[in-house]
Amino acid sequence: MREVTENIAGYGYGSAEVAASPVSLQDLELLKITVGFTPDDERYLRLAGEVLTGQTHAIVMQWRGQIIAHIPHLAQHSRALDGSPLPDYLAASNLRFEQWILDTCFRPHDRQWLDYQHEIALRHTRAKKNRTDGAPSTAYVPLRDAIGFVAVLNDTIRPYLASRGHPSVDVDGMHRAWCRSIQLQVALWARAYPSEEW
Amino acid sequence: MREVTENIAGYGYGSAEVAASPVSLQDLELLKITVGFTPDDERYLRLAGEVLTGQTHAIVMQWRGQIIAHIPHLAQHSRALDGSPLPDYLAASNLRFEQWILDTCFRPHDRQWLDYQHEIALRHTRAKKNRTDGAPSTAYVPLRDAIGFVAVLNDTIRPYLASRGHPSVDVDGMHRAWCRSIQLQVALWARAYPSEEW
Numbered sequence: 001m002r003e004v005t006e007n008i009a010g011y012g013y014g015s016a017e018v019a020a021s022p023v024s025l026q027d028l029e030l031l032k033i034t035v036g037f038t039p040d041d042e043r044y045l046r047l048a049g050e051v052l053t054g055q056t057h058a059i060v061m062q063w064r065g066q067i068i069a070h071i072p073h074l075a076q077h078s079r080a081l082d083g084s085p086l087p088d089y090l091a092a093s094n095l096r097f098e099q100w101i102l103d104t105c106f107r108p109h110d111r112q113w114l115d116y117q118h119e120i121a122l123r124h125t126r127a128k129k130n131r132t133d134g135a136p137s138t139a140y141v142p143l144r145d146a147i148g149f150v151a152v153l154n155d156t157i158r159p160y161l162a163s164r165g166h167p168s169v170d171v172d173g174m175h176r177a178w179c180r181s182i183q184l185q186v187a188l189w190a191r192a193y194p195s196e197e198w
Numbered sequence: 199m200r201e202v203t204e205n206i207a208g209y210g211y212g213s214a215e216v217a218a219s220p221v222s223l224q225d226l227e228l229l230k231i232t233v234g235f236t237p238d239d240e241r242y243l244r245l246a247g248e249v250l251t252g253q254t255h256a257i258v259m260q261w262r263g264q265i266i267a268h269i270p271h272l273a274q275h276s277r278a279l280d281g282s283p284l285p286d287y288l289a290a291s292n293l294r295f296e297q298w299i300l301d302t303c304f305r306p307h308d309r310q311w312l313d314y315q316h317e318i319a320l321r322h323t324r325a326k327k328n329r330t331d332g333a334p335s336t337a338y339v340p341l342r343d344a345i346g347f348v349a350v351l352n353d354t355i356r357p358y359l360a361s362r363g364h365p366s367v368d369v370d371g372m373h374r375a376w377c378r379s380i381q382l383q384v385a386l387w388a389r390a391y392p393s394e395e396w
Contacts, residue, residue, distance in 0.1 A: 147381065149232050190345060
């Protein structure tokens with residue numbers, strides 16, 4: 001594994017406090033076939049991880065500072081209900097966001113990974129949002145916004161993948177693998193959502 | 199609008215038998231902001247539509263014949279429960295699939311479009327699957343596979359977008375617009391799903 005820093009508050013990958021995913025490893029394998037995820041993608045994600053290491057801060061600053069911060073219906077989820085900033089919440093969740101980039105690239109798709117996907121999703125629903133950080137923020141991030149924002153994540157990651165001078169065939173390969181992994185993850189996240197939090 | 203052929207069985211865009219989407223036009227506008235969909239994307243989708251007109255048969259044959267047909271847990275949704283083929287069902291839904299490509303490119307994002315998104319989604323759930331064609335097939339397509347297969351749709355469309363010799367900046371623009379539209383649509387489809395059909 002690879003860490004963006006030591007001791008990321010609330011980052012519980014592999015720990016006992018993480019939810020158990022109701023999804024079986026067999027269903028995960030089938031879902032990987034649906035998204036077209038192959039061993040080649042696994043190799044390209046490792047390469048992407050090498051390329052993105054050291055860039056995760058800039059990436060999350062772009063996502064959170066340059067994009068989400070200017071979209072009120074998204075920005076509110078990292079703010080207090082009156083719209084005032086919650087710097088500690090934002091800082092901690094930004095670090096976890098950075099770590100999620102590396103986990104996407106480096107973590108094997110095993111039971112721990114599946115459980116942490118479920119944990120990530122629950123932390124966007126009423127079940128667990130705000131709890132990790134004790135933050136007085138919105139009750140949940142609607143599923144539609146979680147699914148929709150994937151288009152932004154996929155689009156904006158590409159220049160970072162290309163920034164280390166790899167041949168375009170490898171940049172394409174890294175990007176394809178990234179898009180497949182994110183689509184796989186968001187499909188899993190949908191499992192944690194009750195219908196009324198669409 | 200643009201049609202792949204006259205009289206597509208079960209294609210009810212804009213007709214009275216189509217479901218009414220519970221989503222408001224205001225929520226649609228917010229969701230378009232989430233996926234980053236802009237007026238530029240609208241223009242690029244029109245260009246994509248011009249490029250893809252005449253290629254929709256080849257595209258759907260690739261999706262259905264070369265990809266889905268070889269993935270049993272996806273292929274079953276166009277087959278009878280004993281696995282035998284349903285040629286009429288497949289043929290009709292293939293034509294609607296072709297038309298969906300053109301609708302993605304040419305239809306404005308208005309109330310009719312929103313309603314038809316909901317209708318498309320319902321036709322993948324227990325509520326309406328098989329009904330249009332009277333087909334004795336699976337009860338529903340799990341939401342996870344609908345979300346996951348987007349990665350395949352997005353990846354495989356690109357060579358078709360590039361096949362008419364447009365400069366790569368325009369192919370990139372068409373592809374970006376396509377990916378945003380599909381992510382928008384699948385986010386809307388999730389609204390029609392009850393949790394147990396994940």
